[in-house]
Amino acid sequence: MKQIEEKYLAIDIGGSHIKSTILNIEGKMEIDYQKIATPKNATPEDVVNSIETLIKEFPHYDKISVGFPGFIKNGVVKTAPNLNNEAFKNFNLSQAIASKFKKPVRLVNDADMQGLGVISRVGLEMVITLGTGFGTALFMDGKLLPHLELAHLPIKKGDYDDFIGDKALDQDGIDVWNEKVKSVLETFSTVINYDSLFLGGGNAKKINFTLNDNIKLVGNRDGIKGGIFLWKEEDGYCVRTVNPI
Template identity: 50%
Template sequence: MSNTAQLRVLSIDIGGSNIKATVLDDKGALLMEYKKVETPQPADPANVVIAIKKLSSQFSGFNKISVGFPGYVRDSIVKTAPNLDNAAWVNFDLGKKLEEVLGFDTRVVNDADMAGLGVVAGKGLELVLTLGTGFGTALLLNGKLLPHLEVGQSPATKTKSYDKFIGEAAFEKEGKRKWNTRMKKVLNNMQTLFNYDYLYIGGGNSRELTFKLDKNIKLVTNQDGIKGGVRLWSDELTATKVVPSSTIK
């Protein structure tokens, strides 16, 4: 095959319940249908890597890998994983491990950061929130990621972090009405804290919002967010030789 094949990215989203993936072209369009596997329990590095290997075997034709991870990530190395098996992940080089196991160049970022790359317009200061197992945030200026802040782990009240205040467990415990009341407070806090130009809200629980949103707030889908995987490789207009995933051992 040609050594100047177009960029084809296996984009993976690791969540507390499922690990999802698809293949994207160099413009972020889906080339294959989404597939998913359950996030293993315990969700330690060894089990998650096995699950990703199983999932990736269902795809072919990609030449790069992007991963959105639910925690703080620096240079593809996981620093925290509050909604997985946290202690086991500290300083785990997930990017390097997946390159060894799958045989493709890999970049790993926080999952909200990857979603942000997929949904923003690239103009001004844009904030992305993901409402799921926890509370994810990404901040971008003119389409460029700013240093990641783990807002979900910071205090929302005297006793609760944002993860605990409006995460999935809080939704299940408090109910939809009270959760929405809390979300109004959270959105007010985010406006005050970041003074953003535009806000995007995604994640599974975004569909549970019942109150009217400001004109500069938009709901987005997980499918939109996973498209950010190709933008992690925007510095590469062409990719190396394509190796079918069937060669993965």
């Protein structure tokens, strides 16, 4: 009897949009990539309801992978700076999604999930996402290193979210913003000394300066494919599975 191949619902929660698709075991999209606007100052209930609306017409899936824009510990949200931070503090989002959609869930930071979909798995690699805020992830030979919220390192009068996030782009204009991004990349090249850097997020395409040879632009469609690797233990990533109650 032919074994039925599992399907994976991959969800990328962002400050401006929630994106989703169905992936097969090879990480290929089974349906067109879909997205919906993230409600302003979104609460956990807003996010779960938005996901329900987004995937209403999706075909069958067996497991769920979620990338979230904040610090995650064992499937529990600790920070959500670009959503309703207070409402999300210590909220077990993975359990809420698992119970709502009756499927097992693995949930990580969004830059971590995107990185799993785009890295080469050779050497020390860094992922930076430029969107509503500033996201980062680090990998060594394909293995995800402990997540650091580098976005909240202090710089000037705020943090990196303030320095090169959406609000800074709107206030500074494209040329000043690019100069600031260039200085941030130089800083992290010195501090992290990565072999390769992958730049993603909605604002990455607005970069207008020449990137170093070890820096590559990647799209959200590539990053969401990282959802399959959350379930592949051979890729060196082990994250808690949360089952429906």
